[in-house]
Amino acid sequence: MSLSAHEVEKLAAGAHENSFGVLGMHADDRGRLWVRSLVPGAAEVSVCDAGSGADLVGMEIRDPRGVFEALIPRRRRAFDYRLRVRWAASGIETLVADPYSFGSLISADDLHYLGEGSHLRPYTVLGAHPVRVGHVDGVRFAVWAPNARTVAVVGDFNGWNPMAHPMRLHFGIGVWEIFIPEVPLGAAYKFELRSQDGARLPQKADPYALRTEMRPATASRVAHLPTPRSLGASRRKANQRSAPISIYEVHLQSWRRPGVGTFSDWDTLAEQLPDYVSKLGFTHIEVLPISEHPFDGSWGYQTFSQFAPSARFGDPDGLRRFVLACHDAGLGVIIDWVPAHFPMDAHGLTQFDGTALYEYADPREGFHRDWSTAIYNFGRTEVRNLLAGSALFWLERYGVDGLRVDAVASMLYRDYSRPDGEWIPNVHGGRENLEAISLLRSVNSIIGEHAPGAVTIAEESTAFPGVSRPVYDGGLGFHYKWNMGWMHDSLAYMREDPVHRRWHHDKMTFGLVYAFSENFVLPLSHDEVVHGKGSLLNKMPGDRWQKFANLRAYYAFMWAHPGKKLLFMGGEFAQECEWNHDGQLDWHLLDQAEHRGVQTLIRDLNGAYRKHAALHMHDCEAQGFEWLVANDAEQSVFAFMRKSGNEQVIVVCNFTPVPRHDYRVGVPFNGAGAWREILNTDSQVYGGSEVGNLGAAKPVQAIEANGRSHSIALTLPPLATLYLVAA
Incomplete structure (x- = not known):
């Protein structure tokens, strides 16, 4: 039967709850075939036989917003068809495949594993993926939004029209899907959602996007999934606990800029950074988060997309070339990964389908007071699936050597940075976040099994036991933990005037009391040179000569102290000013002998560290x-x-x-x-x-x-x- 006026209106308004139930080719109760299509902007549409190309019937315009319908004459069996469209604006005629003529492209197994939250690689299913169906090229879009009434794809390929491409719902799982023909690589898109009460929500970027627009634009972009790349034997050996691991921590945007307000792209970084770092003798580069983030001032720690390298550096393929360049220079690549929280921008994950989908609903659990961000719901299987899938994604798809997991302490404790009465105890009445602990153990176990040789490093500032103990032994399963206690104590000692250091001697010895309770990394990180803390050089007391002498002595103490090493960029040549993420390092300081001397010392310390087992x-x-x-x-x-x-x-x-x-x-x-x-x-x-x-x-x-x-x-x-x- 012909569609009712009510259903036509819902289609035209983008409010139909079951578009695939009426759009495309359907047989009525008399066995007749009907084709119904959404083609906004079309003046005329006819149905053609895909094999012969012959027009079969012109379609009736049921609504000028783009709803078309036709009864197919003399055919009772479904067939492959195309739509011949004459566009109103240009008068041009094109032959297109109908998105609603395609069935689901997601396998039953994938749906099952997504539903139970156990899909190891959910990014292969959800998101936007270029595929070919028969002879038709296009993009399969899929998004998890179980509480949405409707979901549609909007983008530059359909004029951002929310009624053009409503999606199919897989009931019980909450995954929406559609295959849209002829969407090109690089196309910008978002999801248009309506809540259960029918209200239109802010258009959402894709949680599984592989590429994004450059900020301040906020759309996702269609991209190919990177080809898997595992670590070779030499890289696995270089990541072992018995190996020398000396890490150069770098904020890519501000390491070196080609001009004011600009960023080096991946290929420029690949040409310059590995060569510089390897000549200084470091074994690894650690980059502050490279996943997409809306605000430069968050340094990437308010991550917007868990699968997309930031558009600040260009095409995602450039990241693969950068990692290869680092490996060719003998350097491992560690990236900072942020599963603790996410920004609350309207186009992001917050209230994604009109409900607290990715975040805890109660602000006592779901709002981070320190950073004004949302906290992932670590107990929800689909959210755990996204985070675990993201961790494996960077290791498998870009071949990075490891992840430094940010803000682990904030994940472990429900009362983190919260006064009494403003946090919710766990089921046993305790302060530990059992769901987050379970997630971290699961992620580390998955990485150990599926990304052998890769390492995980926890930024964890408390005395939580067993952070770097294996999961099978009751630990969290990290390979290493930042030694924040050593860093705070030793810097406090070095700040003292030498005449007073006798009274603080224990600050340099106390670290050896617990030095082997975890597998430690000794960090002199970015956090120690921002927010009014000054540079490492200017933490040192005395006149200029004494400042440099103190810093050199401290570096050599650190390189000899048990634990792997980490130094933030600029520290290798005694940057004098506090780090400014909007600028670049003060490379001109290397014109001065005392700064070159510190750089030479770092090179020699790395050389001695690597040479002497x-x-x-x-x-x-x-x-x-x-x-x-x-x-x-x-x-x-x-x-x-x-x-x-x-x-x-x-x-x-x-x-x-x-x-x-x-x-x-x-x-x-x-x-x-x-x-x-x-x-x-x-x-x-x-x-x-x-x-x-x-x-x-x-x-x-x-x-x-x-x-x-x-x-x-x-x-x-x-x-x-x-x-x-x-x-």
């Missing part, structure tokens, strides 16, 4: 560390030994501006007849005063010191750190 092999095990001088608070001297097999490296730090001659360090009597200085942060090469041992071998003598029967006598330069190896 004693400095990295047991970064996470107590067997790799031994105190030699731990209690000389009066002179602010520390000495310790790093060990691996038959190799040892002795490290001695003098954190006062007073040179100390014939300073005795007790050493194990283990057959080494002498120790030779291999690094001295007071060397003139680094901008120092050239006080020290000049690389000479210092004989082990049978003179008691520090409770040991044998010792060596050293000259300790002012505000300096020495490395020595067996001569």
Whole structure:
């Protein structure tokens, strides 16, 4: 039968709850075939046989907004057809495939796994994917919106008309789907949703978009899914706990800019950044979040899309080339990943289908007070599926080496940054977010099984137990955890005037009490050089010479301390100003000798760290560390030994501006007849005063010191750190 006027009006208004039930080809109760189509902007439409191209019947205009209908003469069996359309604006005639002539392109298995939230790669189903159906090229769109009354695709290919392409609902699962022919790569699109009460919602970008428009535009773009790329054997080996891991943390937008207010694209970054970082001896690059985000000032930590590299750097394929360039330079790539929260922009995930779909509904659970963002509903299976799928996506599809998971502490605790009475306890009455803990364990287990060799690193600032313990042993399953306690204590010590450091000696030794309770990364991150904290150099006390000397001594202490290393960009040449995300690093400082000296020191520290297994092999095990001088608070001297097999490296730090001659360090009597200085942060090469041992071998003598029967006598330069190896 012909459509009723009521149904025609709902189609024309974009408010029909079951468009696929009436659009396309359907047989009535008398066996006759009807074709009904939505073609906004058409003056005339006729139905053609797809095989012969012959016109069969002209279609009646049921509504001038684009609703057409025809009874097919002399045919009782369904057939493949096309629509011949004459467009009102141009008078041009085209032959098009009808989106409503295609059945579902999502398999029953995919729907099942999406429904139970166990799909390992939901991004292969949801989102926008170019496909070919028969001889027709187009794009399959799919979105999860279980509480929406209607959903339609709008884009530059249909004039952003919300009635042009209503979608099919898979009942019980809440997934909406449509295949739209002839949508090109790069096409901009969004989803138009109506809530259950029929109200039109703000147009939403695709949660599974693989590409986006450049901000401030907010639409998603059609893109191919990147081809899977796994880590090779050399990269897997370089990520192991026994390997030297020295990470250069970088904010890509502000590392180096081609001009004011502009960004380097992926290919420019691939040409410049890996070469620079590898020459400094770092083993890995860690980039602040590269997934799309609307606000530059969030540095990417208010992530808008979990699957789309930011349009600031160009085409997503450029990211693949950048990762390849890093790997070719011997560098691993770690990206910051943010599953804790998301921005509340109207085009994003908030109230996606008119309900709290991705976020907790209760603001005591779902609103982040610190950042004015929404918190993912970690207990909802489909949301967990999105997050776990995103984690695997970056590792599998772009071949990155690992994820640094941001703000883990905010996920673990329901009372994080909340006063009493403004948080909801878990089912046991406790403060732990059991759903988030379960999610993190699940994500790390999935990565371990499906992305072997990749690592995950937690930014976790509390004493939550077992962050880097395996899931099977009751832990969260991360490979590493940022050692925030070490960072805060050691920087607090270094800020002190040397005359007062004797009273704060424990700040440099306390970290060894717990240094092996987790697999730690020692971070001097972006968070320490923003929001009025100043640069690392300007945290150091004293005159200009002393500031540089303090910083050099501190860096060498850090590189010798147990734990993997991380340094934020600019720290490698002693950036003087606080980091400004709207600018770039002050590269002109390298025209000055003292800044070049710090850069040279970082290169040599990385070289020593990589060359000497004693400095990295047991970064996470107590067997790799031994105190030699731990209690000389009066002179602010520390000495310790790093060990691996038959190799040892002795490290001695003098954190006062007073040179100390014939300073005795007790050493194990283990057959080494002498120790030779291999690094001295007071060397003139680094901008120092050239006080020290000049690389000479210092004989082990049978003179008691520090409770040991044998010792060596050293000259300790002012505000300096020495490395020595067996001569």
